[in-house]
Amino acid sequence: MRQNRIYITGILLLFAFLSGRAQQPRIDELECRNLKIGYEKTLHMIFPTPVKYLNMGDENIIGEVIQVCPSVIRLKSTVRDFKGETNLSVVTEDSRYYTYCISFDEGAQAVYKEGGTMPETAVLPVSDEKLTHVIYPEKIVYVDFGNTTVQVEKAENVNNIVALRAVSPFALQTNLTAITESGRFYTFDLRYAPGCERFSFIVDKQDTKKKQVAILEGRERNTRQKALLEKEISRRPKLLTNIRDEVAGMRFCVTNIFVDNDILLFRFGLHNRSQIGYTIDFIRFYIQDAKKRKKTAVQQLEQQPLFSFNRPEEVAALSSCNFTVALPKFTIPDKKVLIIEIQERNGGRHFYYKLKNKQLINAEILFPEIVGKP
Numbered sequence: 001m002r003q004n005r006i007y008i009t010g011i012l013l014l015f016a017f018l019s020g021r022a023q024q025p026r027i028d029e030l031e032c033r034n035l036k037i038g039y040e041k042t043l044h045m046i047f048p049t050p051v052k053y054l055n056m057g058d059e060n061i062i063g064e065v066i067q068v069c070p071s072v073i074r075l076k077s078t079v080r081d082f083k084g085e086t087n088l089s090v091v092t093e094d095s096r097y098y099t100y101c102i103s104f105d106e107g108a109q110a111v112y113k114e115g116g117t118m119p120e121t122a123v124l125p126v127s128d129e130k131l132t133h134v135i136y137p138e139k140i141v142y143v144d145f146g147n148t149t150v151q152v153e154k155a156e157n158v159n160n161i162v163a164l165r166a167v168s169p170f171a172l173q174t175n176l177t178a179i180t181e182s183g184r185f186y187t188f189d190l191r192y193a194p195g196c197e198r199f200s201f202i203v204d205k206q207d208t209k210k211k212q213v214a215i216l217e218g219r220e221r222n223t224r225q226k227a228l229l230e231k232e233i234s235r236r237p238k239l240l241t242n243i244r245d246e247v248a249g250m251r252f253c254v255t256n257i258f259v260d261n262d263i264l265l266f267r268f269g270l271h272n273r274s275q276i277g278y279t280i281d282f283i284r285f286y287i288q289d290a291k292k293r294k295k296t297a298v299q300q301l302e303q304q305p306l307f308s309f310n311r312p313e314e315v316a317a318l319s320s321c322n323f324t325v326a327l328p329k330f331t332i333p334d335k336k337v338l339i340i341e342i343q344e345r346n347g348g349r350h351f352y353y354k355l356k357n358k359q360l361i362n363a364e365i366l367f368p369e370i371v372g373k374p
Contacts, residue, residue, distance in 0.1 A: 030099055032101045033099070038104070039077045039104075040174045044187065045090075049093040051073055051093075054073055060082040061088070063075040063076070068141045069141075069179045121187060126166045131165050134176070142179040164176065166192055226307065250271070250273070252351045260367065269320065273318065283341070289336055303330060337354040
């Protein structure tokens with residue numbers, strides 16, 4: 001009996017010993033790289049392989065994987081001069097895990113390349129008096145600007161030129177980032193320079209030795225083709241009656257959506273029922289998430305107009321106008337919407353209409369008898 005107790009006690013001691021060892025796994029701390037981020041500039045991080053996961057420690061920063069170039073992420077500080085540190089975790093396609101400690105510094109670099117270095121960022125001047133044009137060697141597939149002190153848009157009917165203008169004077173530098181169709185990454189700092197004498201710049205000039213440096217849109221229509229489109233659109237009845245919005249006596253409506261081969265044409269109506277004229281500052285088209293997610297930067301995919309018919313500068317008091325805008329053909333992904341934004345100059349009657357994909361895919365075919373024929 002005593003021998004049995006000794007035997008059982010030995011087994012229990014051995015089990016306790018083994019259990020104690022099992023509860024003490026080896027833990028190694030991973031190196032955390034230090035990064036700085038500012039408020040005026042967008043920080044882009046470039047990884048060797050596509051990013052599969054990212055997460056931010058708190059809401060001081062928001063981030064998103066760039067859809068057209070998934071090895072790049074876009075980060076923004078949501079507050080100016082946040083205190084302390086937050087962290088960022090990233091997993092890439094090659095199963096590598098990266099972790100970063102991020103603190104605020106308005107003078108921080110706007111690009112970080114994992115496992116490599118980036119050349120010093122060039123500075124481009126912008127003003128509110130002249131347009132600055134940046135000419136890239138290839139078609140541009142992604143553009144980002146640090147903040148809204150600078151208005152950025154792709155040149156009409158051209159795939160590789162970006163036009164910049166300062167909305168108003170600004171003191172702190174912001175930045176411009178672009179990615180071309182081959183995945184080449186470019187970023188520039190932008191400073192306000194009133195009266196600047198240089199306002200046209202060619203990127204990677206060795207790639208653009210010829211005088212013809214612009215890459216024209218393949219969807220461009222000649223004068224005769226545009227005249228046929230305009231005539232056909234003008235004779236079509238207005239079919240859409242529920243796509244409209246109204247602000248302070250101004251009514252905006254989408255009356256028709258047409259498709260002609262590789263372009264979409266939107267016919268709009270603006271009706272001014274007030275005693276004050278409505279001057280259009282700008283019209284924008286962009287795709288973004290239908291609902292804003294926490295800790296995620298709102299990425300706007302611009303849809304640049306190709307041409308327009310009868311687009312007004314102003315809608316006089318107690319009057320109406322109809323006009324058409326042509327865009328490259330596209331569809332809207334799930335959980336996203338097309339924003340049609342119209343801003344009034346020196347006023348507050350702005351429109352932000354959200355168009356869903358189901359409204360887009362039922363577009364009217366302008367010339368059905370020739371669709372599908374060579």
